[in-house]
Amino acid sequence: MTKRLEEVWETLQSSRTLEDVQTVAEQIRDFFDLQHVVYHVVGSSGREYGAFTYDMEWVQRYKEEEYVRIDPVITESLRRFHPLNWKSLDWSSKAAREFYREAVSQGVGQQGMSVPIRGVGGQLALFSVTSGVNDDKWEDFLREHSGDLLLASNYMHQRVSEIMDDDESVQGVMLSPRERDVLSLLASGRSRAEAAERLKISEHTFRVYVDAARHKLGAMNTTHAVAKALANGLIVP
Template sequence: MARKLDDLLERLGDATDLSALDSAVFDLRDRYDVEHLVYHSVKSSGDQWAALTYPQPWVDAYVENNFQTIDPVVLSCFRGFTPVDWKRLDWSSRPARALFGEGIANGLGNQGFSLPIRGPSGQFALFTVNHRSGDDTWGKFTRGYMHDLLLAAHFVNERALALDGEGHAPHQALSPRETDALTLLAAGKSRAQAAERLKISEHTLRVYIESARFKLGALNTTHAVANALSRGLICL
């Protein structure tokens, strides 16, 4: 894991209030040298909290015009669980094109990816990285840093919930093999590489990962890795 992410995760762990977490989000943006970064959480009760670097006039216009009802990014993420690259979404409708154009006019970059996060008791969060670049540069960036930023997204969400009094539930202990499997994945190894390192089949590895995911109450493997790291169950 890159040193810049190690430092950021340490700072997240030291955050004692939401204001400090908000500052950490700005720091994350600067460390990865992107245009904007957004974390927005909505609880089932309707309570919301956000840490974002978008210009305030754009935020005000977005909220005032209820753009979330036509935003292809929000609509896609609300239906799915995996990261969404903005360029792969359908922007063909007139409202969507107008929304994108207005965002660019208000200082947003032309590239972005967003990660939906689903937490306890119906909580839904969106983590977005936005930048201004060509397709080749953006592709290189996402290939190089996607893993880091997905982990950071789950760490931000975990910390926001903890600071808001909704930390994770007590966990069951991971077995040594479950710990080893998640540690290798956190280090950036593929499933095939992790299985080879542990001298087990990929099928057996999958069993360990699913068991760890269940114990950690995680929605997917990335969430399990992030939870295990944030709880100190695995170390890099």
């Protein structure tokens, strides 16, 4: 590890505010000559925080269009526990391909790696880096630097968790078998209609079970409920 990289980690460990963490995200981007660095966490209480180097125009566009519903990076991050090379994800649907083209046109970068992070208290976080290099150079980059980026993801999550003091948990929560079923099917990537059909219940009844589970988990929305249930071992996708 170079002295300069050690200094970046030391800066992160000494961060006292979430604004300090934003500065470290920019330092990581510059050190590795990346296009962007993004860290986003949803705490067990529903509180969110993000440190990112994306243009705000793209962030607003992503939120307004609810791209979280079709973004393969998000879908796979809910299912997996290991780093994701964006090139290995399923971009075959028309919606995903159009989303990818728009993201690249907005300067996100054609390459990316994301690290899903699940905290013991129900936090769900995602650390991502992007680049505009070609496939061969990206593979070379990952071979050389993926270990350091894994360290970065865990260091950043640990420090943000400490700053947010997000230590709530869902210990003692008991989901009914059907509540576990609906959340498990959503975690596997199925739509509400597909999941309801699989369970042979109406979409209205499906929503009732989802709302009941969300209330028990203290989740602000369905995605948060799935994340908390996964993080606490209440369901398996």
